[in-house]
Amino acid sequence: MKQLLQLIILLLSLLLLTSCYDKIELEQQSNVIAIGIDKEDEKGSFSFTFQIANPEAGSTLSTIGSKEEEKETITVPGTDILTATSLANSFVTKRMVLDHTKVVVVSKELAESNDFLRIIQSASRKPEIRGDVQIIVCKEEASQFLRNNQPSMERRPHKYYQFMLQRAIQTGLIPDADFHRFFQITEGDADLFLAIYATTLEENEKEYRITKEHNYIAGQIPKEGGNRTQFIGSAVFKKGKMIDILSGQETRTSNILDKTLHMDNIQVTYSDPIKPDYQVAVDYIQKVNPIIDIQYNKETNHASIDVTVPFEVRIIAIPSMVNYLSNKEHQKKLCNTIEQTNENIANKLIEKSQKIYKSDPFYWSLYIRKKFKDIPSFEKANWDEEIYPNADINVSFQLKRMSFGKMFNDSRLNEVTE
Amino acid sequence: MFRFQSFEKKEENFTKKDTPLSSDTNLLIKQLKEIYDHHINKDFCSRTLFANFNKKNVYLFYYASIVNSDKIEQAIVQPLLENDGSSYSNVLTNESLKEIATIEKAIEHINSGKVVLLSEGDQIAYSIDVSQFQHRAISQSENESVVKGPQDAFTESTHINVSLIRKQIRDKQLITTVSSVGERSKQDVTIVYISDLVNPNILKNVKERIENIDTDNVRNVELLEQYLEERPYSIFPSIYYTERPDNAAAFIEDGHIILLMDSSSACLILPVTFWTFFHSPEDRYSRFMFGNFSRLIRFIAFYITMMISATYVALANFHSQMIPPDLLLAITASRERVPFPLIVEVLIMEVAFELIREAGIRIPSALGPTIGIVGALILGQAAVEANIISPIIVIIAALSGLTSFAISDVSLNYTVRITRFLFIFAAGLMGMLTLMGAFLLWFMYAASLKSFGMRFLSPIAPSFKSPKDTLFRKAVRSEIWRPGQIQPKDLKKK
Numbered sequence: 001m002k003q004l005l006q007l008i009i010l011l012l013s014l015l016l017l018t019s020c021y022d023k024i025e026l027e028q029q030s031n032v033i034a035i036g037i038d039k040e041d042e043k044g045s046f047s048f049t050f051q052i053a054n055p056e057a058g059s060t061l062s063t064i065g066s067k068e069e070e071k072e073t074i075t076v077p078g079t080d081i082l083t084a085t086s087l088a089n090s091f092v093t094k095r096m097v098l099d100h101t102k103v104v105v106v107s108k109e110l111a112e113s114n115d116f117l118r119i120i121q122s123a124s125r126k127p128e129i130r131g132d133v134q135i136i137v138c139k140e141e142a143s144q145f146l147r148n149n150q151p152s153m154e155r156r157p158h159k160y161y162q163f164m165l166q167r168a169i170q171t172g173l174i175p176d177a178d179f180h181r182f183f184q185i186t187e188g189d190a191d192l193f194l195a196i197y198a199t200t201l202e203e204n205e206k207e208y209r210i211t212k213e214h215n216y217i218a219g220q221i222p223k224e225g226g227n228r229t230q231f232i233g234s235a236v237f238k239k240g241k242m243i244d245i246l247s248g249q250e251t252r253t254s255n256i257l258d259k260t261l262h263m264d265n266i267q268v269t270y271s272d273p274i275k276p277d278y279q280v281a282v283d284y285i286q287k288v289n290p291i292i293d294i295q296y297n298k299e300t301n302h303a304s305i306d307v308t309v310p311f312e313v314r315i316i317a318i319p320s321m322v323n324y325l326s327n328k329e330h331q332k333k334l335c336n337t338i339e340q341t342n343e344n345i346a347n348k349l350i351e352k353s354q355k356i357y358k359s360d361p362f363y364w365s366l367y368i369r370k371k372f373k374d375i376p377s378f379e380k381a382n383w384d385e386e387i388y389p390n391a392d393i394n395v396s397f398q399l400k401r402m403s404f405g406k407m408f409n410d411s412r413l414n415e416v417t418e
Numbered sequence: 419m420f421r422f423q424s425f426e427k428k429e430e431n432f433t434k435k436d437t438p439l440s441s442d443t444n445l446l447i448k449q450l451k452e453i454y455d456h457h458i459n460k461d462f463c464s465r466t467l468f469a470n471f472n473k474k475n476v477y478l479f480y481y482a483s484i485v486n487s488d489k490i491e492q493a494i495v496q497p498l499l500e501n502d503g504s505s506y507s508n509v510l511t512n513e514s515l516k517e518i519a520t521i522e523k524a525i526e527h528i529n530s531g532k533v534v535l536l537s538e539g540d541q542i543a544y545s546i547d548v549s550q551f552q553h554r555a556i557s558q559s560e561n562e563s564v565v566k567g568p569q570d571a572f573t574e575s576t577h578i579n580v581s582l583i584r585k586q587i588r589d590k591q592l593i594t595t596v597s598s599v600g601e602r603s604k605q606d607v608t609i610v611y612i613s614d615l616v617n618p619n620i621l622k623n624v625k626e627r628i629e630n631i632d633t634d635n636v637r638n639v640e641l642l643e644q645y646l647e648e649r650p651y652s653i654f655p656s657i658y659y660t661e662r663p664d665n666a667a668a669f670i671e672d673g674h675i676i677l678l679m680d681s682s683s684a685c686l687i688l689p690v691t692f693w694t695f696f697h698s699p700e701d702r703y704s705r706f707m708f709g710n711f712s713r714l715i716r717f718i719a720f721y722i723t724m725m726i727s728a729t730y731v732a733l734a735n736f737h738s739q740m741i742p743p744d745l746l747l748a749i750t751a752s753r754e755r756v757p758f759p760l761i762v763e764v765l766i767m768e769v770a771f772e773l774i775r776e777a778g779i780r781i782p783s784a785l786g787p788t789i790g791i792v793g794a795l796i797l798g799q800a801a802v803e804a805n806i807i808s809p810i811i812v813i814i815a816a817l818s819g820l821t822s823f824a825i826s827d828v829s830l831n832y833t834v835r836i837t838r839f840l841f842i843f844a845a846g847l848m849g850m851l852t853l854m855g856a857f858l859l860w861f862m863y864a865a866s867l868k869s870f871g872m873r874f875l876s877p878i879a880p881s882f883k884s885p886k887d888t889l890f891r892k893a894v895r896s897e898i899w900r901p902g903q904i905q906p907k908d909l910k911k912k
Contacts, residue, residue: 004651022848023735025760026750031743053743055750099739100746130739158743 030094031055033071033157034103035081036142037119039110046110046119048084049075049143050096051157070155075143080122081129098128102161104135104179105142108235108242111195117186117240124179131180134165137235137242139199139219148200149229165196168231170264172252174198175234186240190365190383192357194234194254197245202228215249238359238384246361250349256309257346257362257395259289267316270341273333278320280334282313292364296371301381303368304392309346312401313338325404335399342397350393359384437521443538446521447477450536453525454479469498469537471509477536479524484531486550494533494546506537506544514547526604551575551680556582559662562826564700571661572683576608579678579685582663583610587670591615597625599642602634607642608678610666610685615673615906620689620870624675638682646677646686648868653836655829656869658687658694665699673906689870689904691877693888695830696720706893713890719824724834726818727768728841728853730810731761736849752808761846763807767815768839770797775819876903883909 036049050073057070074092078084085096104123110116123129138145154160168174175194185193199219217233232248246254252268255261263286269279290309297303315324324330353360365383372378381387440446447464454462465478476498480490493512503509514532518524524534524543531549556578559571572579580594591613598604607628611621624646631645643657644650660666661684666676669687677686687694696716701709733740734749741749756763774793781789798816801807818838825831837860844856867874877884882902886892900906 001651023846024738025753026734026738026746027753027756029738029750031746031750033743053747055747056754097738100743128739156747158747162743 024095028094029097030092031100031158032085032096032098033101034105034146034161035098035101035123036075036105036107036146037081037110038107038141038143039113039115040077044115045077045079046115047075047077047143048081048088049073049105049146050085050088050092051146052092052096053100053157057156071157073143073146080119082122082126098126099130100158101129101133102158103165104133105145105198106135106137106195107142107145108137108139110142111137111235111237111242114241116242120179120182120240124183129179132178134161135177135179135182135195136198136231137195138197140201145198145200145229149227151227151229164231168196171266172255172263173232173248175251175255176261177234182237185363186237188365189239189379190359191363192353192359192361193237194246194251194361195237195242196231197233197235198229198231200229202230215247217245217247234361236357236361238357243357246349249345253342253345253349254361256286256311257290257292257307257364259292260363260366270334270338272318272320272322273337274322274330275320278318280315280320280324281317282315282338285312285314287312292367294364294367294371296368296387298371301386302390302392303387305364305394307346307393307395309342309395309397310400311342311397312403313399314403314405316405331402335402339397339399343395346395346397350395354389354391354393358389360388364388438519439521439524439536439541439543441539441541443475443477443536443540446536449521450479450524453521454528467495467498469509470500471498471503472537475538477538478533479528479536480533480548481528481531484551485533485548489548489550490533493548494535506535510535510544510546512546512548514545516545518543518545529604530606553578554683561828562660562662562665562699564698564703567700567703568662568664570663572663572666572678572685574681574683576606576678576680579663580608580610583667583670583676586664586667587612592670597628599628599631599636599645600634601632603637605636605679605681607636610670610676610678612670612673615671615900615908616675617673617905617907620872620904621675623870624677624688628677636679639677639679639684639686640682642677642679643686646688648870652867653833654692654864654867654874655695655827655833656688656690656867656874658690658827659684659829660687661685662699668699668702669694672900673904673908689872691869691872691903692864692874695827696825696889697887698826701891702894706891710890716824717889719821720834723818723821723825724838724841725857726821727764727814727838728845730814731764731842732845732849732853734760735846749808749810752810755805756808757805758807761842763811764814764842765839767797767807767811768818768842771815771819772835872903877901885911 030052032050033053034049034051036051038047038049040047052072052074054068054070054072056068072092074088076084076088078087081098085098088096104120106116106120110119120135124131140148149160151160151164154163165174169176174196177193177195182193182195185191197218201219203219218230221230221232223230232251234246234251234254235242236244236246252263252266255263266284267281268284269281272278272280286309288310290307293306293308295304295306318324322330324334350360365388368383368387369375369378372381440449451464456462456464461481461483463478463480463482467476467478468474469476478490478494494510497509497511501509507515516527518527518534519542524545527545528534531551532545532547535544535546537544553575554573556570556573558569562571563569570582572582584592589612592610593613594608594610596606596608599607609621609624609628627646628642631642633645636642636645639659643659647656649656658669666685666687670676674687674689677688698712698716701713703709704712738746753760758766770793774789774797778786778789798812802809802812822831822834822838825834840860841853841856845853865873865875865879873880876882877886878888883899884901884903885897885899887897887901891897898911900909900911902909
């Protein structure tokens with residue numbers, strides 16, 4: 001019994017010695033949901049915008065006033081994210097924690113400069129910031145983006161980013177661009193990284209392009225109503241520096257060709273092969289991954305890449321009312337058109353990447369790495385400047401199945417209008 | 419001074435073992451009367467009769483309160499007065515007639531409700547069992563109630579309890595032997611087992627332990643349990659305590675040993691494993707699917723009741739990144755107006771729950787409903803509205819309290835409840851790291867334990883041939899083996 005008592009006293013003293021190391025109460029911390037980073041005029045100095053979630057907003061507790069704002073957006077200057085949080089504590093009441101940060105928003109200006117990599121590096125050093133934080137590049141200042149973004153329905157910021165990005169990534173209009181992938185690709189030093197492109201600035205009406213496909217970038221969609229923030233397209237990063245913007249359609253194509261990215265069903269339109277004035281709307285279904293076959297010749301340092309993309313479509317709308325269901329010839333034509341269109345888009349993107357970017361946004365270097373003895377020999381062969389730009393690339397889309405939904409025949413237009 | 423002297427004298431008489439009965443009957447009678455303080459002990463009876471068959475005086479000694487006086491008249495007085503015969507065994511035809519040669523034996527027999535008969539001039543006394551200890555009738559099992567299964571429970575009489583067991587096992591090898599414990603007050607411990615199943619080493623061990631109990635009095639099995647167990651300071655029980663005869667019978671059939679005592683409405687089962695405490699007899703009475711379903715629920719409850727409060731403390735205080743943002747913000751909002759640290763909040767509620775539980779057991783049943791009102795209203799709603807605790811703590815405490823009731827065994831229930839507090843403190847120290855450390859230590863301790871030579875976590879670790887009746891059970895008809903961990907003489911069930 002005496003021994004037991006001694007043991008208990010010993011353990012209790014341990015409690016005092018450790019003093020609950022690392023312990024922090026929940027109400028003593030503010031959760032930052034979004035971080036915005038902007039470049040300042042002075043070299044090496046930035047301004048950081050933090051969007052803090054207010055836990056009391058929307059709370060059902062009767063004693064707590066729910067009139068408070070859902071979020072607080074503050075901007076402080078600094079040299080890196082973490083020191084900026086302590087400066088922000090001069091007017092933010094609680095310790096700012098970045099555990100629940102969902103997005104890092106970077107202005108286009110900063111993304112295109114050499115400073116981007118420096119600032120992002122320092123953010124990843126601290127374990128607080130999660131690897132699955134999405135990187136968003138915005139056209140305007142990041143602070144402006146975060147302030148302008150005022151969703152009227154998902155007013156709580158973490159919910160907004162969670163739902164917004166989840167769905168947009170599923171449709172393939174924006175890439176999955178988390179920290180993990182950024183560092184993986186940037187440090188792999190071969191492929192291009194695609195970040196989410198977004199803006200709250202709508203372009204002038206003149207610049208609106210009404211296209212039949214989803215060939216927009218953020219800010220160009222001629223929409224009315226809803227939140228002014230648009231997430232579509234992607235910012236292309238080469239060696240940690242932004243070099244171009246891809247449209248929503250190009251982003252989607254790149255997602256299709258990239259085996260490492262998952263994509264949900266997407267709805268797209270193709271021009272009607274029989275009546276070219278109309279569009280056929282289909283549900284594009286990618287059930288199996290594309291087959292990427294790389295033949296590499298060591299002597300000539302030349303690669304030929306064969307990409308086969310098996311896919312399925314479900315026809316959802318035929319406004320031209322052409323009978324594709326029972327007419328085999330029409331069906332064949334439609335089939336060809338769909339395959340052809342996809343191949344054209346893909347070929348265009350590949351050509352652009354070969355000629356202008358000199359590297360690929362599809363993470364294809366994964367499939368050629370194994371043909372080298374070690375990493376130095378792979379780096380020496382120079383995928384992004386030598387092999388890829390000169391490679392013979394052959395993309396073929398193969399329509400495996402076409403289904404027509406639950407209706408066999410469209411209404412007979414003549415009879416209905418009479 | 420006088421009292422002290424007389425006490426010393428008695429002590430002397432007791433300490434001397436095996437004093438043969440004196441041939442001087444008058445002296446003997448005087449001795450006995452003195453031992454029992456005849457003049458003040460109103461309960462103690464001595465009667466003198468004149469036996470018909472040998473024309474001698476016969477003296478009867480007994481305790482009036484623990485014998486059946488009708489039986490004395492019929493079985494002793496009447497035959498002695500009327501019958502003819504050559505010896506006492508002919509005259510007294512009662513089946514329990516025994517010859518006694520020492521004073522100590524005579525005392526023991528009187529104390530256990532027998533009549534001791536001295537015959538003038540004889541050096542041998544006789545004892546006849548006419549005991550009638552008062553006890554309850556068989557009633558329904560209240561602490562281990564089942565929906566499907568027999569409802570009767572043990573009662574405070576070994577005789578009835580053995581009968582309840584024998585009713586279920588009609589086996590010629592079902593043995594009930596008796597050992598006695600206690601120096602001053604000798605009590606009978608009835609050991610029940612099937613002799614061609616039980617492991618003789620364990621049986622020997624148990625008998626030795628009972629014999630080695632060195633105390634004046636062991637009143638019932640609840641106390642016996644504490645005298646028998648190997649580790650009195652352990653938080654794990656090592657002997658199973660049940661009031662259900664069907665449960666006892668099931669264990670006897672597997673080669674376990676049952677201990678019964680006269681003044682307990684329950685029995686002790688040994689050796690046991692963790693699973694013994696975890697199971698409920700109804701698991702076997704329900705069909706395969708249903709029984710296993712309730713086992714699964716119980717296991718989840720077991721985990722939740724030990725871990726939920728501690729996990730909450732660890733997550734909220736140290737790993738807030740692991741809580742989904744919606745929940746995190748909700749908890750934070752509710753905590754903003756609470757004055758205490760989170761761990762104090764949790765402890766307040768856990769202690770409050772233990773208070774309700776303890777009060778609920780001790781409270782007179784007429785006041786029972788008060789507990790509900792005080793508990794639910796004051797501790798739940800009012801405390802939240804007064805901003806003393808946050809609503810989520812009420813949920814956590816309610817959940818951990820509710821799930822603790824799924825552990826039906828009284829002993830294991832205490833284990834779990836104490837463990838819960840240990841884990842909360844551990845989690846408060848350094849979060850998940852120390853919580854997992856504490857859990858590992860707890861688990862290792864459980865694995866290191868033995869109950870009468872049997873590993874506490876067997877037959878899983880170490881593995882044995884067994885019915886595999888652990889977390890889940892097999893269909894009854896595909897159980898082939900008896901539990902191999904106790905090494906019964908006959909391992910195969912069919």
